Amino acid sequence: MKDTLRRLLVWTLAGGLAGFPHTALASGHGPVFGLTTPTNGAGGWALDLGFMGRAGDDDNGAMSRAMLTYGFIEDLQLSVSLPLVFASAPFSPARGTAMMPGTGDFEAIGAWRFHRQGTAVGTRVESTAYGGLIVPGPQKPAGMARDLRRAPGFYTAVATGFASRSHYVWVGAGYTRFAERTGDQRPDILSYSAVWGYRPAPLRKEYPHWDWRWFVEMTGEKAGNLRRADLEHGGTGGHQILLGPTALGIYKNYAIEGGVQFPVYRDVGANLRRERVRYAVNFSYFF
Amino acid sequence: MNRFTTAVLVLVFVVSSALPALAQRAFGYELKVKGMMCAFCAYSLSKHLKAADGVTPESIEVDLAGGTVTLRSEKPLERARLSELVRAAGFQLEAVAQTVEDSSTPAARSGRRVLMSLTVDGRGLAEGEFDSVLQAVGVLASQRSAGLTVVGPADLEMRTLRPILMGRTPAMDAAFSESTRPDNTVLINVVAAPPQGVSRR
Numbered sequence: 213m214k215d216t217l218r219r220l221l222v223w224t225l226a227g228g229l230a231g232f233p234h235t236a237l238a239s240g241h242g243p244v245f246g247l248t249t250p251t252n253g254a255g256g257w258a259l260d261l262g263f264m265g266r267a268g269d270d271d272n273g274a275m276s277r278a279m280l281t282y283g284f285i286e287d288l289q290l291s292v293s294l295p296l297v298f299a300s301a302p303f304s305p306a307r308g309t310a311m312m313p314g315t316g317d318f319e320a321i322g323a324w325r326f327h328r329q330g331t332a333v334g335t336r337v338e339s340t341a342y343g344g345l346i347v348p349g350p351q352k353p354a355g356m357a358r359d360l361r362r363a364p365g366f367y368t369a370v371a372t373g374f375a376s377r378s379h380y381v382w383v384g385a386g387y388t389r390f391a392e393r394t395g396d397q398r399p400d401i402l403s404y405s406a407v408w409g410y411r412p413a414p415l416r417k418e419y420p421h422w423d424w425r426w427f428v429e430m431t432g433e434k435a436g437n438l439r440r441a442d443l444e445h446g447g448t449g450g451h452q453i454l455l456g457p458t459a460l461g462i463y464k465n466y467a468i469e470g471g472v473q474f475p476v477y478r479d480v481g482a483n484l485r486r487e488r489v490r491y492a493v494n495f496s497y498f499f
Numbered sequence: 500m501n502r503f504t505t506a507v508l509v510l511v512f513v514v515s516s517a518l519p520a521l522a523q524r525a526f527g528y529e530l531k532v533k534g535m536m537c538a539f540c541a542y543s544l545s546k547h548l549k550a551a552d553g554v555t556p557e558s559i560e561v562d563l564a565g566g567t568v569t570l571r572s573e574k575p576l577e578r579a580r581l582s583e584l585v586r587a588a589g590f591q592l593e594a595v596a597q598t599v600e601d602s603s604t605p606a607a608r609s610g611r612r613v614l615m616s617l618t619v620d621g622r623g624l625a626e627g628e629f630d631s632v633l634q635a636v637g638v639l640a641s642q643r644s645a646g647l648t649v650v651g652p653a654d655l656e657m658r659t660l661r662p663i664l665m666g667r668t669p670a671m672d673a674a675f676s677e678s679t680r681p682d683n684t685v686l687i688n689v690v691a692a693p694p695q696g697v698s699r700r
Binding site: 335 | 565
């Protein structure tokens with residue numbers, strides 16, 4: 213515990229020295245867990261700080277993640293995120309949140325909003341493609357993957373959706389694949405999500421007031437088994453679908469979002485713990 | 500006090516009297532923007548518009564429900580520049596209504612809200628074409644119980660605009676003002692409250 217606190221302190225100081233405000237974190241300004249389409253404006257920065265966890269029958273996992281995003285042009289952005297794992301548990305391989313994986317990996321994701329159309333005042337239809345590079349961090353996962361020789365991987369995804377003053381709908385799917393390293397390989401993960409958002413009439417306030425909206429987020433993850441020394445280990449993959457409510461509030465250039473998800477479908481390997489609830493809280497600072 | 504001192508004092512007085520008027524010079528714009536729906540949209544768009552040279556940051560107001568943004572600038576802003584700023588924020592500029600909120604503008608003096616604004620190339624249209632434009636705008640103005648304010652070169656007003664307005668469309672309430680713009684464009688505003696008859700401001 214003392215070691216974890218010391219690492220947290222070092223990480224926080226490093227962030228401060230780099231000139232980052234400490235108010236940050238989150239997976240953009242859309243839903244918490246699911247894929248979404250907005251990108252930063254041209255020249256716009258966003259700093260996100262997320263806390264996420266997975267609670268199971270016997271084990272719990274928790275971590276924090278910082279992400280810095282820059283919009284090169286209005287439809288192209290790059291995000292880089294750094295992990296700090298507090299506790300790790302052998303749950304089913306999962307992406308976690310769309311923009312910030314719930315693992316101890318470093319990640320850089322490019323997002324290209326290849327379609328954007330303002331259909332009317334206050335409504336928009338758009339689609340975004342993601343491509344990212346995943347690099348293993350120094351913190352190791354729990355369970356059978358602990359002693360795995362981990363290699364870099366890539367993440368690719370696409371999302372499309374509709375947004376208005378009252379309703380939001382996004383659907384998306386992603387795929388994570390890791391390279392092999394001396395016969396060891398982490399499992400591929402197919403992830404998908406569907407999000408419905410709603411801003412009730414009393415909350416449709418004019419700028420600059422707090423702007424709140426609610427989401428119902430469904431995410432799914434289907435992972436294969438891990439390989440060690442060229443052998444596939446059964447019972448290390450699985451398929452889960454989670455569902456739950458989340459909320460997002462924005463005030464000027466600050467945002468806070470958070471929520472929980474519960475498994476509604478679970479078919480995971482015998483070597484994995486059963487996940488009961490997944491949660492995440494994010495703070496965002498746009499500048 | 501000799502003549503030179505008197506002349507200097509008069510000059511200082513004149514200049515100091517003129518300075519506030521110069522400082523108040525501002526151009527107003529109302530932008531119709533597609534795609535905004537949340538506070539972050541408003542923040543992002545405001546941030547990009549603030550970056551434009553001459554824009555008064557505190558003048559920017561975003562109406563999310565109406566999809567409009569109003570702002571003032573000390574310098575005139577071309578539609579292309581405004582469109583570029585809106586696009587950089589990730590949105591689409593649908594329309595721009597411009598009002599010159601200068602002391603030379605009747606709409607600014609009276610504080611009337613501009614319902615529609617039309618900029619016409621003063622050299623590019625023949626009299627007959629001007630007639631058609633003003634007829635169309637005048638019909639709209641009369642239907643909405645509104646008025647016209649016309650800002651343009653003085654010679655154009657006497658030669659073209661005044662005869663059209665006075666001779667052919669007497670129902671149209673119009674006020675003229677001489678343009679201070681370097682080009683020869685004519686700015687026609689349909690304003691909320693009509694002025695009384697045709698007048699020269």
